[in-house]
Amino acid sequence: MEPETAVRTLTVNGEARTVAFPVHHTLLEVLREELGLTGTKHGCELGECGTCTVLMDGRAVLSCLVLAAEVEGREIRTVEGLQRGNELHPLQRSFADLGAAQCGYCTPGILMAASALLAANPSPTRAEVRAALAGNLCRCTGYQKILEAVEGGAALARGEDWQPAPESLHGSPLPVPEER
Numbered sequence: 396m397e398p399e400t401a402v403r404t405l406t407v408n409g410e411a412r413t414v415a416f417p418v419h420h421t422l423l424e425v426l427r428e429e430l431g432l433t434g435t436k437h438g439c440e441l442g443e444c445g446t447c448t449v450l451m452d453g454r455a456v457l458s459c460l461v462l463a464a465e466v467e468g469r470e471i472r473t474v475e476g477l478q479r480g481n482e483l484h485p486l487q488r489s490f491a492d493l494g495a496a497q498c499g500y501c502t503p504g505i506l507m508a509a510s511a512l513l514a515a516n517p518s519p520t521r522a523e524v525r526a527a528l529a530g531n532l533c534r535c536t537g538y539q540k541i542l543e544a545v546e547g548g549a550a551l552a553r554g555e556d557w558q559p560a561p562e563s564l565h566g567s568p569l570p571v572p573e574e575r
């Protein structure tokens with residue numbers, strides 16, 4: 396038996412899109428498969444990895460746990476809608492400048508979770524950044540650069556002149572050997 400089809404008008408990145416999809420499909424599936432917005436990544440589908448994070452009415456949500464049929468009338472924002480015109484979001488700039496992505500699979504979800512944090516709290520402490528990203532797993536970077544990049548993005552968003560620290564880009568200098 397064919398699954399029941401839902402037809403909904405979803406507001407994604409400021410655009411109203413009317414779309415038909417199997418009624419049981421998640422927002423993650425509809426974003427990627429029906430709307431072609433593949434920036435939102437498909438990970439565990441269990442709410443455990445965070446790579447599918449998008450914004451719904453400004454709050455970070457796991458799109459693999461949201462039924463698309465239930466989001467009509469909500470403002471959905473994906474990583475494709477993070478920059479404004481030709482201008483990258485400050486977090487996109489800091490992640491790029493610092494090299495805070497390796498394979499990049501976790502990056503869209505982290506950018507969205509971090510953007511929700513900065514919208515609510517422009518000057519988060521390291522502990523607040525950690526807490527906001529606690530549900531976003533990364534298998535590559537070891538998190539240090541991610542945390543630094545969120546702090547850098549926050550500084551840029553506040554209009555400060557942030558540059559990555561040289562040791563963040565190139566590592567710390569080797570210790571000078573002691574004279575014997």
Ligand code: FES
Nearest residue numbers: 438439440445459
């Ligand atoms: S794919 Fe949604 S949390 Fe992993």
Ligand code: FES
Nearest residue numbers: 497499533534535
């Ligand atoms: S950069 Fe590869 S999973 Fe995070």
